[in-house]
Amino acid sequence: MADVAAAAGVSGQTVSRVVNGSPRVDPGTRSRVETAMVRLGYRPHRAARALRTGRTQTIGLVVSTLATVGNSRMLQAVTDAAASRGYALTVVALGGPDAVADAFARLHDQGVDGAIVLNEATVFARDAGIPPGIAVVVVDSPPDGRFGIVQTDHATGARAATEYLLSRTHDGAAPDVGHDGAVHDVVWHLGGPPASFAAAERERGWRLGLGARSAPPVLRGDWTASSGYDAALRLPVDATAVFAANDQMALGLLRGLFDAGRRVPDDVEVIGFDDIEDAAQYRPPLTTVRQDFDALGAEAVATLVATIEGGRASSGALIATSLVVRESTRRRPGG
Template sequence: MDVARLAGVSQKTVSRVFNKEAYVSADVRRRVLEAAGELGYRRNNAARALASGRTRSIGVVALGTALYGPASLLIGIERAARDTGYALRVVNTLEGDPGGIAGAVDSLLEQGVDGIVISEPIDEEATGGAVTGDVDVPVLVLGAPAASAAARTVTTGVGADLLARAATTHLLDLGHTTVHHLAGPQQWYAARDRVQGWRSALAARGCDEPPLVQGDWSAASGYAVGRELAADHEVTAVFAANDDMAIGLIRALTEAGRRVPDDVSVVGFDDIPVAAYITPPLTTVRQPFDAVAQEGLRLLVHAIEKPGVNLPLAHDPPVDLILRASTAPAPARPVPKRGRGTGSRSRGGPQAPLPSSEDLSDRS
């Protein structure tokens, strides 16, 4: 009431401003926020929860890992949540725990969350990890097929297939006849999406698909695979499913005398902070974590607050290819030397042209 009086507006307008509703002018919004700041006003979410029947909280199920991708996506979710007015409650799962996702969802439901985000990159359905119980709140599944029995499930991709296709196409555009792929562990949805993007890019150009090689996301696994690929001089381009494996791969190629990018071009995935500072600086694709999180939470909040309204159209995340010095045009392949008796010229200089049939007949 005091905020409304000081700002010269109605109490309903103040409510609209703090609920971030439309149809409030920028000037009115500014006056309300300035009045609230002057009076030291802060929204009472507990009171709002009692009035609305909602806790104004969203639960997040995330894999407990220090890997760059999952950790960065969780940070993106936390940033995006600040703009929604909802608090976050995070429950981490462990890789290899078959009941981890279902247990995390049950824990969040007991806390009364209004919606749930499942940011779980590993396919655990085969081992009983899918959410099979009744879930009476909307669920957002990021980067994976829907795996819940929620009454309303929102699924949005993280664009890994589009990014992988862009990385592979970049190498093909440089003249490489095909591209090898150092894949991540295939129980990860993201790793499978990157394989699909790589394959679709090769198929679109009619290129042969080399055998898939697989690492475990670590630089050590990239190094081990790199030692094998270095021995094959037909390999001129490699797309690695993350930057860490690409860095290990480059180390192995360099030790084997295969120059990057003169002999072999390498593209990574993620654009981790160190990617710009290795030798050579790594060409990679940057994951749009913030954009994915904002888009996903926009859809989830819509599902929470407007349960009877169709979801708005989802937008594809942007594709951001970061060009650095680890890629170059395909090396020229040496022309095979022809042996004697096949018309080859000697090293002593140009030869006279072979006599024609008429010349031979004149000599007879």
């Protein structure tokens, strides 16, 4: 740092501020210091900095699995957001509900400054004892004063999808059209695992979207395409619209409907949730609710870093969704 300070013509304290991302450095000076760092090949030494500051600039990520697309997308988003703030990432995958305490203990032993808990793992974290000295942010969880909380607005997205299907009408009531010229009398729901907060919120949004209509039984899946395929075989023959709680189950549903001789969107219209990268490549391309994984990951990291660095982190950040309309809900005029 002394060499960098001499090369840039500044004090060692100024170099330290640049290295630690302090806003108390004017842009010209910051640029001069960063240029000197590159020219001299300077790299901050994490272990030395940890001894000085008491922080390792490392955060943990606790997941139940990385097999689901949503968790994989969140891993990438959190990794990118952490790196942009100078933090390294340590990932711990849980082997089951009893492993969460051990996961936190391992992260504590590795000296992480804080941890982000993703999706299904949050239900385990709420029952676990958190080691002192670790700030925790959970993604998708009901209110809990012990944690910072960040979540997608699942319910509003699900409600929008359901209302979109119910609002569809044909000009002139064809024989397959429901009451008041509507395409569908009701929308069926292919829900996620009962213990999942995200699945529960999407189901809640679906019920809100139905309004005064009676809700049919929920077809339950486990986020996988194979469970969506099985649900297609249980879908009543008079069902004409399905909102699936994620895109992977919707993908399996599309194949199951095809194998059952039912056309999408002509016989059954389908909407998914997430807008994974391949959603536009399905046959037919899938109408879905877009979840902004990048914004969710960035907000989770920002909330955690604010806690780590001494600020009072805001809790309850809600990331908006949007409906992306594609061919799985586009019916030809006249049915």
